[in-house]
Amino acid sequence: MAELRGPDAQRAEGGRTVSLDSATAPDISVSIVNWNTRSDLLECLSSLIPRECRRLPSGCVFQAGGVFCDVTVVDNNSQDFSADAVQSLFPVVRLLRMDRNLGFAAGHNRAFAAARGRYRFVLNPDATVSAGCLKALLDFAEAHPRAAVIGPRVLNPDGSIQHSARAFPTLMAALYRHSILGRLFPDNPHTRRYLQSDWDHRDSRQVDWVSGSAMLIREEALRELGGFDERYYMYVEDVDLCWRARQAGWEVWFCADAEVTHKKARASDLMPNRMIYHHHRSMYIFYRTHYRPRAGVLERLITPPGLVLRAAYFIGRNKLHGWLRKGE
Missing domain, CATH: 1.10.287 (Helix Hairpins)
Incomplete structure (x- = not known):
């Protein structure tokens, strides 16, 4: 992965900006990869960026809920004018326009290379963050220095739990989830273990992997691991990253105090x-x-x-x- 660099930035406190020197980095750099999900993307950005900060210069570091952050959107050659809408309504966003659809992993790696946060927050464009989400993740990461990846509690739009923190897949879990066995024995132990169904997700704990729909990644670990594996065009890159993190001696955590709502598979529905x-x-x-x-x-x-x-x-x-x- 390319060296992680970024231009000189500014902090925004309320509507006021304070210049930063090039050695100062935001706490969290938010990374969003978009492909033809214009309305969802704008809703996502509205949940992240305070209204008074939206028209600050591109790449500006602003304060949201006590956390200094910046936002990078990689647009994978959308045809629904997503990029134009972001540029018009959220000039503060660092917008990277691709000339083709690079996929999820490669798109986020481009965002990682452009940003400088001490942590990177990977977020789907069809997700919205709750008030205090970034602060809860940041506090949790600071309290767990060996945590490479941290996932928030992810909710469906109806408020139910989305199974975003799971065990690594096994052959038996795959057989039960993806064959007639799952219909005959829906409450089998292999599926329950994979989905962590016996856990109410009300407490924070170490897990095998967390969903790339919303994950905080420590920059030190990101450098060591080399970002997402770009062989994965879409799907499973999150499982792979967590696998490699754990193999390298890092920890993967679920943080129950941070919440994200995820509409799930919005871009995937298009094709x-x-x-x-x-x-x-x-x-x-x-x-x-x-x-x-x-x-x-x-x-x-x-x-x-x-x-x-x-x-x-x-x-x-x-x-x-x-x-x-x-x-x-």
Whole structure:
């Protein structure tokens, strides 16, 4: 990953800006990768940036809830005028326009390279942060110096818990979640363990991995790990990052005091079959990189064709439903 640099910045306190020298960094640099989710993105930025700070110069460091931060949006060549809307309504945002869709991992790595925060907060454009979220994450990170990655409590729009902190996937969990076994035995222990379903998410604890829809990453760990693995176009890059962090001796935590609301799969809904392909491709990359070297013969035999068959099933089902709708 490129050296993490950024231009000289300013702090904004209320509506007043105070110049900073180049050695001063924000507490948290927020990183958002967008692709054709204009209305969600604007709602996300509204939850992050105080109204009086929105028209400050690009890349300016502003204060939000007691935390000094800046925001970078990487726009992956959206066609819905997302980037123009951000530039018009939120000039304070550091806007990086890509000439093609780089995907999630590569997009965030571009944002990481442009920002200078002591922590990086990866946030989906279809998510909004609650009041005090960034301060709670910052305080938690300062109190846990070996925490490389920290995930907030993630809620669905109806207020229910989203399973954003999970155990690493296993072959048995995959079999039950992605086959008829899951329908026959929905309350099986393998799925419950993977989703951490027996936990009410009201207490903070160490976990295997947290969702990339909202995760705070310590800059020191980010440098050591090299950012997201860009082989993952979309999906599973968060699992991979947490896996590598834990293998390197870092900790991954769930912070119950910070809350984010996530609409879930908004950009993915625009091209479902393409996302199905990338999801399964990413699962295979993760399996090949981290599991295959220690997998047994049976697991090596059934995992690759199993992923291909599952992807083909869902893509075929989507196409069939599309044809049936056209015939109505």
